[in-house]
Amino acid sequence: MEKNEFGSIFICLIMFILMYLASITVVGIIDVETSIPKYAYILICGVISVVLFTIVYELGHIIGAKIGKYKCVFFNLFGLCFYKDNEKWRFKFKGFDGIFSFSETRFIPIETGKKSNPAHFLRGGIVSFFVSVVIGFLIYMIQPIPQVIRSGALIYFAVGLILLLYNVIPMKTDILNDGYRLKLLGSKENAEAYNDFMRIESNNRKDMADEEFKVYEKITPMTVLINRYAYYKRLANNDLTGAEEIVDLILKDSKALDSNTIYRYRIQKLYFVIMTKSKEEASEYYWKEMNSYDRKFLAKDNYIPSKRVYLLVSSIINESFSESKIAIEGMKKRINKIVDKTEKEVESALYTKCLEMAEEALKSNELTKYF
Numbered sequence: 001m002e003k004n005e006f007g008s009i010f011i012c013l014i015m016f017i018l019m020y021l022a023s024i025t026v027v028g029i030i031d032v033e034t035s036i037p038k039y040a041y042i043l044i045c046g047v048i049s050v051v052l053f054t055i056v057y058e059l060g061h062i063i064g065a066k067i068g069k070y071k072c073v074f075f076n077l078f079g080l081c082f083y084k085d086n087e088k089w090r091f092k093f094k095g096f097d098g099i100f101s102f103s104e105t106r107f108i109p110i111e112t113g114k115k116s117n118p119a120h121f122l123r124g125g126i127v128s129f130f131v132s133v134v135i136g137f138l139i140y141m142i143q144p145i146p147q148v149i150r151s152g153a154l155i156y157f158a159v160g161l162i163l164l165l166y167n168v169i170p171m172k173t174d175i176l177n178d179g180y181r182l183k184l185l186g187s188k189e190n191a192e193a194y195n196d197f198m199r200i201e202s203n204n205r206k207d208m209a210d211e212e213f214k215v216y217e218k219i220t221p222m223t224v225l226i227n228r229y230a231y232y233k234r235l236a237n238n239d240l241t242g243a244e245e246i247v248d249l250i251l252k253d254s255k256a257l258d259s260n261t262i263y264r265y266r267i268q269k270l271y272f273v274i275m276t277k278s279k280e281e282a283s284e285y286y287w288k289e290m291n292s293y294d295r296k297f298l299a300k301d302n303y304i305p306s307k308r309v310y311l312l313v314s315s316i317i318n319e320s321f322s323e324s325k326i327a328i329e330g331m332k333k334r335i336n337k338i339v340d341k342t343e344k345e346v347e348s349a350l351y352t353k354c355l356e357m358a359e360e361a362l363k364s365n366e367l368t369k370y371f
Contacts, residue, residue, distance in 0.1 A: 136154070266290065
């Protein structure tokens with residue numbers, strides 16, 4: 001199990017514990033009388049609260065998207081997925097990336113450029129939840145309404161507040177949540193890049209590959225996502241020089257990026273050095289231009305492109321069969337799970353090429369069987 005999977009399970013456990021504690025606190029304070037055991041009442045109210053919050057939150061997304069000049073192309077509620085294909089709505093069952101994610105709505109801008117504002121639909125879910133909370137408190141204040149319903153309204157508020165936190169916390173969890181995306185949209189250029197990102201993602205789902213991708217000069221966590229598409233497009237066209245230029249551009253202006261992203265692009269820079277320079281030059285770059293933490297990060301990082309470079313370093317520079325074996329094991333299965341079609345084809349081809357180079361460097365054909 002990988003680190004991110006442990007993190008997802010940990011988040012899931014914390015969410016369940018918080019929701020349960022919030023629910024029993026509400027029930028304990030109000031001391032509601034029920035005809036069923038209190039734990040069953042809490043469970044029923046908790047499930048209803050999750051369903052209601054999800055519907056309300058996604059409804060807010062849709063309204064916000066209309067205001068922000070977007071059109072909905074994908075709507076998934078508890079696995080019931082409706083999506084647009086050739087302007088016709090179709091249905092399928094589909095799961096989710098996040099363990100505690102029960103819905104997803106995707107949009108594309110109606111107009112190109114900066115006129116469509118993604119902040120509207122990202123904030124729409126938050127606004128709609130607080131509107132529902134106001135309605136819930138009004139229900140609680142109306143005395144003729146049975147106590148079990150009024151208490152359920154308070155449980156909805158408690159459970160919904162925890163789910164809202166999961167969706168708006170401005171950091172990466174196990175999903176690309178609204179809070180993190182709002183944090184990325186700090187400028188008009190980021191908004192434009194995010195609109196490009198949604199359009200590209202929509203085209204990819206319809207197997208409509210873009211001919212070219214804009215390369216953003218100003219590097220931010222949002223623009224680097226678009227540059228990554230351009231990077232893989234150039235690799236797919238065997239344009240190593242063009243792909244390396246994108247890496248250099250990102251590393252030149254990388255102050256806004258998180259440390260892991262920077263390290264991973266430094267590792268990709270090493271890839272081009274190994275592929276275009278002599279063994280001696282590559283070794284010198286590895287030991288002198290990269291610091292000790294770069295090398296430690298490379299050895300432990302499970303990111304597929306990093307593993308590809310680790311294979312080359314292990315075989316060509318370190319001449320270690322055991323390290324090369326570690327860099328190969330399970331990678332074929334992981335590459336096959338890549339969602340983006342271009343990225344999957346590129347990584348598969350590059351890994352095969354690197355495997356051939358590794359076997360040549362080690363004078364062994366034993367590595368293939370571990371791939």
